[in-house]
Amino acid sequence: MDATLKEPKKVKAPKKKRIRGIESKKSMYGRMFILPWCIGMLLFFIIPLFQSLIYSFSTVWVEPGLMETELSGLENYKFILNEDPNYTNNLWSAIQSFFRNMPIIIIVSLILAIVLNQKYPGRMIFRSVFFVPVIVATGVVMELLTKNLNGVDAIITLTTETENVYSEGTGGMDFTVVLQSLNFPEEITKTMSGLITNIFNTLWSCGIPIILFLAGLQTIPEQLYEASTVEGATKWEEFWYITLPMLSQTLLLVIIFTMIDLLTQNTNPVIQQAYTLMSAQSVYDQSAAMLWLFFGIIGLGVGIVIFLYTKILLKKWN
Amino acid sequence: MEKENKKINIPEAPKRSIGITKYQIKKNVKQVLTMIARYALLISVSYIVLYPLFALIAYTPMSRTDILDPSVIWFSKHPTTGNLVAAWGALDYLNGLSRTLLVGIVSAIIEVFTCAIAAYGFARFEFKGKNLLFALVLLTAIVPVQILAIPLYLNFRYLDFFGLTKLIGGAFFDNPDFVIDLTETPFTFWLPSLFGVGLRSGLFIFIYRQFFVGLPKELEEASWIDGAGPLKTFFKVVIPSSGVVFLTVTIFSIIWHWNEYHLSVLYFNNKHPLAVALSGVVSYFTQSGINYETAQGAISAACLLFIAPVLIMYMFMQRKFIQSVDRVGIVG
Secondary structure, eight states, X not given: OHHHHHOTTTSOHHHHXXXXXXXXXXXXXXXHHHHHHHHHHIIIIIHHXXXXXXXXXEEEEEETTEEEEEEOTTHHHHIIIIIXXXXXXXXXXXXXXXXXXXXXXXXXXXXXXXXXXXXXXXXHHXXXXXXXXXXXXXXXXXXXXXXXXXXXXXSSOOSHHHHHHHHHHHTOOOHHHHHHHTTOOHHXXXXXHHHXXXXXXXXXXXHHHHHHHHHHHHTSXXXXXXXXXXXXOOHHHHIIIIIHHHTHHHHXXXXXXXXXXXXXXXXXXXXXXXXXXXXXXXXXXXXXXXXXXXXXXXXXXXXXXXXXXXXXXXXXXX | OXXXXXXXXXXXXXXXXXXXOHHXXXXXXXXXXXXXXXXXXXXHHHHHHHHHHHHHHHHTTOOHHHHHOTTOSSSOSSOOSHHHHHHHHHHTXXXXXXXXXXXXXXXXXXXXXXXXXXXXXXXXXXXXXXXXXXXXXXXXXXXXXXXXXXXHHHHHHTBOXXXXXXXXXXXXXXXXXXXXXXXXXXXXXXXXXXXXXXXXXXXXXXXXXXXXXXXXXXXXXXXXXXXXXXXXXXXXXXXXXXXXXXHHHXXXXXXXXXXXXXXXXXXXXXXXXXXXXXXXXXXXXXXXXOOOSOHHHHHHXXXXXXXXHHHHHHHHHHHHHHHHHHHHOSOO
């Protein structure tokens, strides 16, 4: 009912009067559909979110049966930033790897999705193959596969150091050495070798972005491409003027998804530190502060990206 | 690429030109080159993508002699089942599997429906504050679960929403300190799922909503005119025509529930599901001199056992799943 009252000029007056009853009924039905979700969101999202925010600003200690909190202002934040020896380093490396990996994952998965979307024999097989890392290379399995735990060698070695050892032993090619001998500046050498060793991790994280992009590509009407071919557009122009603008909504979804995926990975050093603090030492206040600071910075960064994206690019494309 | 094919086939069909023109050679060469490049890219990426799976399968049957033998890379020369047996015991496989099924899969199935219901409300009806609430849906999707983990754990450990439990405890059991402890029970996952705020529910509501918005309204209007209520319309008209999106969300939800670790490790100390058991498998092997062939082989076997059910499910459903992704058009 409120919706109809707010925009009365768009609807013709007599029609409005006729449908008003149905509309109010419909809005009631709408509320009915989302009522369970509203309750759940309050209980399992809003309240815990505020609780954890409060923990980060207070001293928390556990008494048998209950948790006691006392507000202490910025104490926890000051402690983790000034006195904790590892936090600032972890924070910095986590933020760096987040903003480094995010664009790579998005670009790589977009390219792969476009290739997978073309028509050629065997494309269904490749499509189903590309989803496999979502099942295999996630969470705990990944951690077991790529880490040296308790003196057991990792099954898959990815780090630069071990690769150097291997290449020296077998006489294989080491990209770092090659790039250095070509007199590239060290910055570029580092990034390049980082990219090469990262390619495994990147491709394993691409499973769902590829699926999302593929779904988005399916919604682009074929006629647009036909029309552009008739007009004489090149493939490059087709990509920038048709594919990308038509994928704008998908791109937003992929950004959001990749963000959650990167943030919640077990390999994230900040999360690891906070989790060990929580589970091993039952320190809930500082760990909460650690997580809030990290997610706050990331949230701010991504918020700016999404804001610019919707304000500039989406406007330009639509 | 289809378009290129057509372009070439059309001039060939009349067979007017006797020899092959330069233009055609150029076109054909270009076509062959793009095909080679495409397959080269796809095959090399597929190799990287499948590499962990290959490694797991290769390491599982490896015995001690195989690990030390430098000529053995992929195929074991002296295959053994010792690793698999050790991993089976370490994971407490059948118990862990049944717990994962009970906790994760049931929760996933509940979530698939409750998220659809909420998303339908967002997609089809107008009401006050809808946009604000939908922004909250996106917020639930974005906020990482780690930040909520401790308060959620405490809420389930000492279940007391708005002091209700204490009230009931005081009134009925004459015990003001009465608390319900839901940890170690599947309700820790079932309850949030039941209210549509389970694992990654925000993302699912978003996917559903985009799909429902794109669904033609006519069928639902016809059902309304025939006198069916909104719930009946939803179950009899909307759900049957949304099979593809349901399949997509079901597969996502099952996989994420299967891999869920951050909350399970807090909620379950003794009766933990497979993912938690798997995370402890390395320390289990290295601490208690369990009989296994090689540590790497045993760990691989454990990982393989862990992913096997989901992998088999995916193998059976992949064709439908990939086709459904084609048709869902997740972002309409």
